[in-house]
Each structure stands twice: as C-alpha cells, then as structure tokens.
Amino acid sequence: MLHLSSVAADSDPALSAFTTGPKLPTSKMTALLPREISSKCGTTTIVDSHSWRHQDGEETIPFQSEDIRPEMREDIHDPSYQDEEGPPPKLEYVWRNIIFMALLHVGALYGITLVPSCKVYTWLLGIFYNIVAGLGITAGAHRLWSHRTYKARLPLRLFLIMANTMAFQNDVYEWARDHRAHHKFSETHADPHNSRRGFFFSHVGWLLVRKHPAVKEKGGKLDMSDLKAEKLVMFQRRYYKLAVTLIFITLPTMVPWYFWGETLRHSLCVSTFLRYAVLLNFTWLVNSAAHLYGHQPYDRSIGARENPLVSVASLGEGFHNYHHAFPYDYSVSEYRWHINFTTFFIDCMAALGLAYDRKRVSKAAVLARVKRTGDGSHKSS
C-alpha cells in the first residue's frame, strides 16, 4: 500500500506549495511530494525532488517526480533493483574491440613521440577537434539527449549531432540507452560500466566484453521513445558508420596533410590516434575515477563522487555525486561555470536563443539534500 504525503522537514516551508503528485508504482515505500517548480527567464528551477522513504526504516532515497520533467524519468535511480545472488557470468571477450583498442593505444603512444615534430596547426586542430567532439558528448549525448536537462533548437542540435559523430563513442541512441541504464541501475550488473567491478572494467573493460545479461534485459526495457521520435537522432543512427568514416577518420587525418603539408604519419598518429585516445580516456574517467575517488557531499549512499580533476578533463562532468543525485540539472553541478566549460557553452547558446528551458535545482533543495544524505564534506556542513 502506498501513501502520499507532503513533508516540510528539509527546506523552506514557504516553498511547499506543490500539492499534486503523479500516479506511482506499487511498492513498500512512501513517496514524498516535490515542493515547487518555478519557471522564469527560460530556466526551470526545481525546488525539491521526489523522495522515497521506506516505511520500516529511516533510509530516504531520492526520486524525482514525473511532473518536474514529464518527458523523461528513465535516468532516475531505481533502488528497488538489486543484483541476483550467485556467481557472475563468465566473461566473453569481444576480440574485435580488444584489437582495435590495443592498436589505437599503441598508435597513440607512438604519436606521443611525434608530438614535438608536429606542425603547430596540427596541435591546434587536435585541441579544437577534441573540444568540439567533447561537447558532442557532454552537451549533446549526455545533458541534452540522455537526460533532457534543456531544450535545443535545430541549428544547435545539428551542431551537436555532428560534434557527437566526431567523438566516435557510439551513436546518440545507444549512448543514451547505456547511460540511462547507468543511472537507473547504478552499481549493479545492469549498469553497463558497473564500478563495483573495478577501475579497469568501468574505464574501458566494459567495452571489451559482451554486455552482462542484466544490461541487455533492463536496458532493453527502458523507455527510449523520445529519442526514437527524434528524426535527427535516428538519422545519425542509420548512417553512423558512413558518417564516422567521413568526419572522424577523414577530417583529422586528411586536413593537416592537405592544408598545411603535415606528413601522413603525423596526421594519423597524432591528429587521429593520440587525439582520439585522449578524448576517450578523459570521457571514461567519468565512469571510473568519478565513481571511485572523491567526496559524496550530496548523497553518501550512491557510488558517484565529486572529482574536480575529472571535471577539468571532461569539460565539467566530474561533479558526479551531484549529477547522480540530481540528474535533471543541466549544469550537472551545484555551480555553473566553475570548472564546467559545457555549462558555459550551453549558457552561451541560451544567450543566442538556441538553448532554452534549462532545468536547475534550487539552492534550498540542494542544501536540504546535503543535510539529509551528504557525507559531511559539503562546505555548508
């Protein structure tokens, strides 16, 4: 039996105006209603999140109301899902990926030795390319398409889908499906890069073996209808291999060779292999380091952690304890531009009218959460 109740223990009582709730699934938990949603200046502020409370215990687990972001709720942690007992299934290696990753990293290591003899434009192109491709992951596949934390007009979506293809980290649909499963079933076998299986597995190992059956089962049941309905995302998925060949391999390799006379060896090993290996490893750190090292100021019960170094490497994606606690916040951080180039970029796009409806959690809700579930490392503690 389920009970709905409005609770005013954690945040400003003046904000407890919200009185209706969504239809909720049957469980043994009590749902606590969200406080208030306010919308102004194109930014939706979420004043409090939905919470589940076990009837027989004190544990409170965050759960977001579908009223706050009706178009998406598949990235909200589902604490009712737990691993089944028994030994883990045998690893099935994917030799094609192992060989590809091994060759890429050998090429990248060789590329490091060529860096001093590279032309300066090759350097600049590599940095520029990785920032653009990185935004295709952070502002595109992650904050826009996986989490729906803001809305983007067509020119920005076109830029992001091209930037995302440049990053070559699976098409947006597949990336978002894996990522929603990562949030919903965090640190279980249904999490594609379950950090309980260690640093190497959550960093790159998960790409070198067949997916755990639980990932296929639970991931296959996620609601992906929003992305299926988005023509641009489906177009990228259909022509992904061709697009990757054109703008991932041809662009960074041929441009330095054709336009400023770089050798093909430098172009391939530095501008493609080394640059791509750096982008991949920086992105993977969010799944590995930011799930293993750092504080948990917002929720000590989840694996994700705050890791500023990962934020530097990943254009702002290292505030990971915050992000898993509030996956609907477009800044993926309590702060805006602090070590967060992606938020700066989205805000610039908003100033140009290309991004809007940026979802943001209020300070009051953040502090309430810090007090309730944080590990005591937050500056307010």
Ligand SMILES: [Zn+2]
């Ligand atoms: Zn995420």
Ligand SMILES: [Zn+2]
């Ligand atoms: Zn994570």
